[in-house]
Amino acid sequence: LGAGIDWQLSGPRTLGKTLTSQARLPEPFTLPGTVPAVLAPYRSDQTADYHQVTQRRATATILPGYRTDIWGYNGQFPGPTLAARHGRTAVVTHRNELDVPTVVHVHGGHTPADSDGYPTDYLLPVAGTTAMLARDPQAVIARGQRDHTYPNDQLAATLWYHDHRMDFTGSSVWQGLAGFHLITDEPEQALPLPRGDRDLPLMLCDRAFDARGRLAYPAQDPTFLHTPGVTGDYMQGVQGDVILVNGVPWPRYDVAAARHRLRWLNASNARVYRLRLDTPHRQAPGFVQIGSDGGLLDKPQHLDAIDMAPSERFDTVVDLTGYRPGEQVTIVNDLGDGTTVPVLRLRVTHTVDDTSAVPDRLVDLERLDPAHAVRTREMNFRMGKMTAMDGSTQDKGWLINGKPFDPQRADATARLGDLEIWRITSDFNHPVHVHLNQFQVLSRNGRDPRPTDRGWKDTINLDAGQAAEIAVRFTDYTGRFLLHCHNLEHEDMAMMANLTTTL
Numbered sequence: 001l002g003a004g005i006d007w008q009l010s011g012p013r014t015l016g017k018t019l020t021s022q023a024r025l026p027e028p029f030t031l032p033g034t035v036p037a038v039l040a041p042y043r044s045d046q047t048a049d050y051h052q053v054t055q056r057r058a059t060a061t062i063l064p065g066y067r068t069d070i071w072g073y074n075g076q077f078p079g080p081t082l083a084a085r086h087g088r089t090a091v092v093t094h095r096n097e098l099d100v101p102t103v104v105h106v107h108g109g110h111t112p113a114d115s116d117g118y119p120t121d122y123l124l125p126v127a128g129t130t131a132m133l134a135r136d137p138q139a140v141i142a143r144g145q146r147d148h149t150y151p152n153d154q155l156a157a158t159l160w161y162h163d164h165r166m167d168f169t170g171s172s173v174w175q176g177l178a179g180f181h182l183i184t185d186e187p188e189q190a191l192p193l194p195r196g197d198r199d200l201p202l203m204l205c206d207r208a209f210d211a212r213g214r215l216a217y218p219a220q221d222p223t224f225l226h227t228p229g230v231t232g233d234y235m236q237g238v239q240g241d242v243i244l245v246n247g248v249p250w251p252r253y254d255v256a257a258a259r260h261r262l263r264w265l266n267a268s269n270a271r272v273y274r275l276r277l278d279t280p281h282r283q284a285p286g287f288v289q290i291g292s293d294g295g296l297l298d299k300p301q302h303l304d305a306i307d308m309a310p311s312e313r314f315d316t317v318v319d320l321t322g323y324r325p326g327e328q329v330t331i332v333n334d335l336g337d338g339t340t341v342p343v344l345r346l347r348v349t350h351t352v353d354d355t356s357a358v359p360d361r362l363v364d365l366e367r368l369d370p371a372h373a374v375r376t377r378e379m380n381f382r383m384g385k386m387t388a389m390d391g392s393t394q395d396k397g398w399l400i401n402g403k404p405f406d407p408q409r410a411d412a413t414a415r416l417g418d419l420e421i422w423r424i425t426s427d428f429n430h431p432v433h434v435h436l437n438q439f440q441v442l443s444r445n446g447r448d449p450r451p452t453d454r455g456w457k458d459t460i461n462l463d464a465g466q467a468a469e470i471a472v473r474f475t476d477y478t479g480r481f482l483l484h485c486h487n488l489e490h491e492d493m494a495m496m497a498n499l500t501t502t503l
């Protein structure tokens with residue numbers, strides 16, 4: 001642990017304090033599980049699909065008996081799923097009807113810089129923009145809406161989109177600004193994997209609710225000034241006591257006795273999960289992992305448990321063939337201290353003919369060969385004294401290479417096409433995320449990567465005192481991108497750095 005850190009780590013899955021909800025909470029597994037609706041394009045042409053998304057306030061029934069104010073893409077939490085095909089461009093016009101600036105980012109996307117959602121590329125609210133335009137109709141400002149162009153020129157993958165506003169990503173996402181962005185391609189379509197209603201994207205996030213059922217969050221954002229009593233030291237990140245799956249607390253999915261593809265996304269601000277399967281069968285099938293952050297694995301692997309840090313995705317298949325109606329499987333979060341808490345339940349209601357399969361070979365995966373690397377960079381994620389952008393100094397700040405984020409400073413400048421090795425070190429639990437391209441994990445503490453590090457990754461979770469080496473090659477797009485900690489409170493406390501790509 002680095003100097004100046006004065007808390008005890010009891011393990012990554014119990015890090016931080018958990019906000020305790022004041023509202024009446026439902027019994028686990030009583031609410032039906034859902035899957036976010038797929039966004040329909042309002043227009044399509046030969047090469048592109050055009051979508052419109054409005055970011056706005058809405059109310060949702062998350063806890064039975066309460067109406068909860070949320071911020072939603074199209075007023076929904078989770079937002080609608082963008083389902084894209086490899087090589088077909090999606091143009092998404094985002095319109096901001098909230099009363100704060102926003103900026104949307106597709107996490108894991110290979111996106112040109114002007115569409116990537118840099119934290120200060122603000123999309124101003126429609127209302128504010130109208131007022132500003134009234135003062136100067138020639139003003140060059142985003143007029144409440146902006147087009148983001150996503151080439152989707154990457155492998156089939158489970159990506160997601162979320163708000164990335166400078167200093168406020170944690171509170172914006174907590175209020176609901178997150179959704180799936182799925183890409184499929186021909187190699188994936190050729191596989192006999194479970195599909196249709198047996199292909200379930202599952203967004204996990206934890207939240208806390210005040211006595212009136214409102215989302216509680218301890219930030220300074222004016223939106224949350226209505227949450228009295230929620231204060232404290234959240235240097236470790238904000239956690240809630242209610243686990244939502246696609247926005248539903250501890251849901252129950254009624255399913256067929258068949259293989260199911262469960263695409264896990266940890267959209268929590270700071271919570272790390274260890275997912276386990278609790279099954280009635282002694283020969284517990286566990287999870288079969290078929291994909292990671294950036295796409296399918298070359299071959300499936302069996303995992304008894306899945307460790308999943310904020311923003312990571314694990315694409316898995318769970319085999320319920322042979323289950324009898326009435327039997328059920330519970331997915332729990334193992335807290336690492338001998339206790340587990342519920343996440344969701346799959347209840348088998350009927351039998352079917354299942355022709356799906358998980359082949360031994362999935363796709364061909366390119367290996368990045370570190371022998372071809374042209375440079376090695378050090379990326380040190382740790383706490384230290386810091387001087388903020390306004391010149392003030394603080395004793396504790398989350399820093400990368402000793403510095404808090406400054407949009408004006410070049411931190412890492414990479415040439416397109418160059419293979420680089422990054423050596424990342426960490427004083428705490430930091431899920432380290434890199435924009436623009438997926439990477440591969442070469443080692444952890446000089447030893448082999450973990451099984452859960454396999455495949456293309458855009459986030460690697462480092463525990464306190466760990467070091468990892470990754471291989472990364474940036475391609476196609478020049479400009480200003482980011483690397484950062486994806487503990488959203490750390491990110492908002494300036495644990496970000498610029499990644500600039502050049503020809």
Ligand code: C2O
Nearest residue numbers: 105107311433482
């Ligand atoms: Cu999921 Cu820079 O973000």
Ligand code: CU
Nearest residue numbers: 106107108435
């Ligand atoms: Cu990202």
Ligand code: CU
Nearest residue numbers: 430485487490
């Ligand atoms: Cu962090």
